[in-house]
Amino acid sequence: MSDLLFDLTLSDEQRMTRESVSRFAETELAALAREADDNNATPEGFFDKTLELGLGLMPIPEALGGAGVDRSPVSNALTAEDLSRGDMSLALGSLTPLGFINTVIDQGTDAQKEKYLPSFCGEQFEAATVAFMEPRATFDPSELQTSARKDGNEYVINGSKTMVALGVDAQLILVVAELEGTGPAAFIVEGNPEGLERSAQENMGLRGVQMADLSFNDVRLPESALLGDGGFDLQRYVDLSRIGICALAVGTCQAVLDYVVEYCNERVAFGEPISNRQSVAFMIADMATELDAMRLMTWRAAAQAEQGSDFHQQAYLAKTFCGEHAMKIGTDGVQLLGGHGFTKEHPAELWYRNLRAIAILEGAVSV
Amino acid sequence: MINLELSSKHQETADNLRMMAEHMMRPYSRKYDKEEHTYPKEMEEVAKVIGQNRPVASAKGKPSDDGVKNGSNMMAVTAYEAMCWGDTGLMLAMPGRGLGNAAISAVATPEQLKKFGGRYAAMAITEPGTGSDSANISTTAVLDGDEWVINGEKIYVTDGDRCDVVVVWATLDKSLGKAAIKSFLVEKGTPGCEVTRLEHKLGIRASDTAAISFSDCRIPKSNILGNPEVARNAEERKKAFGGVMQTFDNTRPPVAAMAIGVGRAALDLAQELLAKENVNVSYGKKPSNLSAIEAELVSMEAEWMAAKLLVQRAAWMADNKQPNSKEASMCKAKAGRMGNYVTLRCVELCSSLGYSETDLLEKFARDSKILDIFEGTQQIQQLIVARRVLGKSSSELK
Numbered sequence: 001m002s003d004l005l006f007d008l009t010l011s012d013e014q015r016m017t018r019e020s021v022s023r024f025a026e027t028e029l030a031a032l033a034r035e036a037d038d039n040n041a042t043p044e045g046f047f048d049k050t051l052e053l054g055l056g057l058m059p060i061p062e063a064l065g066g067a068g069v070d071r072s073p074v075s076n077a078l079t080a081e082d083l084s085r086g087d088m089s090l091a092l093g094s095l096t097p098l099g100f101i102n103t104v105i106d107q108g109t110d111a112q113k114e115k116y117l118p119s120f121c122g123e124q125f126e127a128a129t130v131a132f133m134e135p136r137a138t139f140d141p142s143e144l145q146t147s148a149r150k151d152g153n154e155y156v157i158n159g160s161k162t163m164v165a166l167g168v169d170a171q172l173i174l175v176v177a178e179l180e181g182t183g184p185a186a187f188i189v190e191g192n193p194e195g196l197e198r199s200a201q202e203n204m205g206l207r208g209v210q211m212a213d214l215s216f217n218d219v220r221l222p223e224s225a226l227l228g229d230g231g232f233d234l235q236r237y238v239d240l241s242r243i244g245i246c247a248l249a250v251g252t253c254q255a256v257l258d259y260v261v262e263y264c265n266e267r268v269a270f271g272e273p274i275s276n277r278q279s280v281a282f283m284i285a286d287m288a289t290e291l292d293a294m295r296l297m298t299w300r301a302a303a304q305a306e307q308g309s310d311f312h313q314q315a316y317l318a319k320t321f322c323g324e325h326a327m328k329i330g331t332d333g334v335q336l337l338g339g340h341g342f343t344k345e346h347p348a349e350l351w352y353r354n355l356r357a358i359a360i361l362e363g364a365v366s367v
Numbered sequence: 368m369i370n371l372e373l374s375s376k377h378q379e380t381a382d383n384l385r386m387m388a389e390h391m392m393r394p395y396s397r398k399y400d401k402e403e404h405t406y407p408k409e410m411e412e413v414a415k416v417i418g419q420n421r422p423v424a425s426a427k428g429k430p431s432d433d434g435v436k437n438g439s440n441m442m443a444v445t446a447y448e449a450m451c452w453g454d455t456g457l458m459l460a461m462p463g464r465g466l467g468n469a470a471i472s473a474v475a476t477p478e479q480l481k482k483f484g485g486r487y488a489a490m491a492i493t494e495p496g497t498g499s500d501s502a503n504i505s506t507t508a509v510l511d512g513d514e515w516v517i518n519g520e521k522i523y524v525t526d527g528d529r530c531d532v533v534v535v536w537a538t539l540d541k542s543l544g545k546a547a548i549k550s551f552l553v554e555k556g557t558p559g560c561e562v563t564r565l566e567h568k569l570g571i572r573a574s575d576t577a578a579i580s581f582s583d584c585r586i587p588k589s590n591i592l593g594n595p596e597v598a599r600n601a602e603e604r605k606k607a608f609g610g611v612m613q614t615f616d617n618t619r620p621p622v623a624a625m626a627i628g629v630g631r632a633a634l635d636l637a638q639e640l641l642a643k644e645n646v647n648v649s650y651g652k653k654p655s656n657l658s659a660i661e662a663e664l665v666s667m668e669a670e671w672m673a674a675k676l677l678v679q680r681a682a683w684m685a686d687n688k689q690p691n692s693k694e695a696s697m698c699k700a701k702a703g704r705m706g707n708y709v710t711l712r713c714v715e716l717c718s719s720l721g722y723s724e725t726d727l728l729e730k731f732a733r734d735s736k737i738l739d740i741f742e743g744t745q746q747i748q749q750l751i752v753a754r755r756v757l758g759k760s761s762s763e764l765k
Contacts, residue, residue: 003374003375004368004370004372004374004431005370005374005431005435005436005437006370006371006372006373006374006377006437006441006679006683007368007369007370007431007435007683008369008371008680008683009368009369009433009435010369011368074369138655138656140652140653140656141653142651142652143652257756261756261757264757265757265758275753275757275759275764276759276763276764276765278746278749278750278753278764278765281749281750281753281754281757281759281764282746282749282750282753284753284756284757285700285748285749285750285752285753285756286700286749288697288752288756289677289697289700289701289752290673290701292677292680292694292697293673293674293676293677293701294673296371296673296676296677296680297669297672297673297676299369299371300371300372300672300676302369303369303370303371303372304372306369307370312650313650316650316665317650317665317668317669317672318669319653320654320665320666320669321669321670321672321673323654324666324669359654359655362653
């Protein structure tokens with residue numbers, strides 16, 4: 001129960017940020033989406049450009065060189081949505097270091113904040129990431145198989161991680177593992193310790209950001225690598241990232257909707273635009289309705305997180321809903337374009353491939 | 368500031384009404400489902416309790432510092448949800464809460480309000496040959512001296528038998544189309560106005576649904592609602608009928624909220640029955656790692672919540688004077704299909720217990736079906752949403 005009113009009004013600041021992020025998404029992300037997908041790589045210089053958005057800088061305390069803006073899951077979700085409207089892969093890439101930064105701020109010690117955060121306040125893009133998912137069919141965030149054990153004053157990590165965005169290059173990796181006798185824990189991996197192997201992945205979609213498989217074979221980390229003073233709030237981390245993943249879904253689905261509306265209004269068959277037919281128009285009506293519902297589910301979870309309320313159930317339901325409906329919208333996007341939708345002449349097939357990831361992704365884009 | 372939780376005041380009303388629904392409606396659910404067409408007199412007491420608390424009328428809502436309001440529309444969807452969690456049929460049989468009352472309070476003159484405001488009013492729109500295309504009605508009203516003479520046949524008049532007054536849609540001249548459609552206040556007992564039949568229905572059996580015929584039914588000239596002039600040009604004509612149809616923008620979210628209520632009722636009962644077999648809703652493992660039945664339960668929770676948020680958004684927009692025609696139709700479409708799906712699926716998941724009349728799951732399913740039909744069918748809502756999204760006129764997208 002809350003004394004706040006139900007309200008869907010964005011703050012002036014959120015509105016202004018949305019405008020500039022949307023502009024950036026159109027000129028820098030949408031324009032490069034196809035090239036990035038074709039090459040299975042982020043175009044050169046792209047990440048440096050993202051620095052102008054100040055994504056990483058924002059939440060870092062002023063004393064450490066950042067802007068010291070309070071973390072706002074709602075504002076972060078809006079940014080993820082707006083970037084993803086340009087391209088989901090590049091949005092994911094842009095937001096990946098923020099997942100590392102936010103989690104260190106959220107759950108790290110002061111010493112860790114002082115050590116790692118200033119490097120994100122410079123002129124260069126710093127590739128940092130979180131290694132969370134594991135490569136097996138029934139992977140579940142609640143059952144991590146990557147293990148950590150204490151050995152003297154070191155931690156020894158073993159296991160495999162997958163779909164690690166920027167994982168090929170990142171010099172800072174937060175790896176989440178099950179610490180023997182304790183439960184979930186996160187460790188900061190610097191550089192390339194012995195026993196860590198990285199290999200580039202190629203996936204169905206999300207090809208614009210380099211994904212990696214990481215394997216940890218008796219990787220030894222110093223005691224100070226353990227994030228925070230002990231346990232890792234895995235649920236909070238997973239839930240905040242679920243909100244981010246939902247926001248990616250909302251942005252991409254908005255791009256799909258905008259595109260099919262224009263296409264179906266222009267495409268003529270039997271002497272009139274195909275959108276004059278109910279069979280086409282009703283599909284679009286349903287897309288628009290479910291998309292709005294996806295956005296409201298995402299906002300609700302984000303607002304609950306922002307207010308400090310328990311938001312686990314909301315984040316879970318939002319992810320469940322967005323996972324289901326984002327794929328449906330992606331599929332319908334291809335369908336509505338007919339044969340054109342199946343070719344790379346149009347972006348519908350790219351969105352379809354990217355949207356398949358929504359139900360699968362976990363632990364990315366922590367808002 | 369983005370916040371999608373009910374305010375404490377609205378939540379309190381929801382909790383109170385839910386409790387009342389549980390104790391004063393649920394005990395009669397099966398009785399009046401069985402005894403179709405029997406007046407559920409116990410609902411008078413419920414109406415009295417609601418009247419004393421005036422949750423709807425008093426909820427003007429103080430704006431927050433930045434001028435945002437949660438007012439009567441948010442209160443209406445909150446109340447409808449709670450009462451339909453109790454029983455959709457009985458809620459519809461609540462005296463004095465008919466659609467006709469909504470029309471009267473929206474457009475009546477002060478004199479009409481004085482005379483008809485406190486009466487139990489039904490709304491008669493549909494005809495045997497005219498459903499969703501309500502601009503095509505054939506019932507006529509002809510001015511004869513100081514009286515209107517009404518002729519025609521109306522069907523599916525909710526509360527048609529028990530009401531005191533019927534708001535009748537009739538045309539002054541069918542050749543003039545939409546612009547000539549007006550609504551009239553006909554008091555029951557007026558010669559020529561006769562209830563000819565009560566429908567036997569799939570669900571909401573506690574609510575009486577009447578066919579009413581009007582043969583040379585004479586009513587005072589002052590009983591016309593709204594402007595008696597027929598618009599002369601296309602612009603005015605569009606505006607005139609648009610005004611009539613706009614009342615639906617305000618009534619669709621409450622009807623959508625009814626689907627939220629009955630959907631919740633089914634989910635609650637199904638979860639209670641399944642818990643006895645150690646099947647529980649949990650938000651632990653991700654859906655693809657759950658058993659089929661567990662995954663179905665969380666998926667239905669998600670669909671239910673999504674529909675509810677769409678309803679609340681439409682109500683919030685109305686409270687804050689934002690045009691919400693598209694959003695009202697979106698919420699009605701989503702809530703209607705969600706309600707149908709969820710209630711029917713709950714019957715299936717609970718097997719013979721769902722199908723049996725011992726429990727209420729099968730009744731919830733039957734009751735929910737109408738919510739995807741009246742106040743605009745699923746398909747009509749899709750049409751409205753599609754036109755808005757695609758920027759099409761009704762002649763382009765038929």
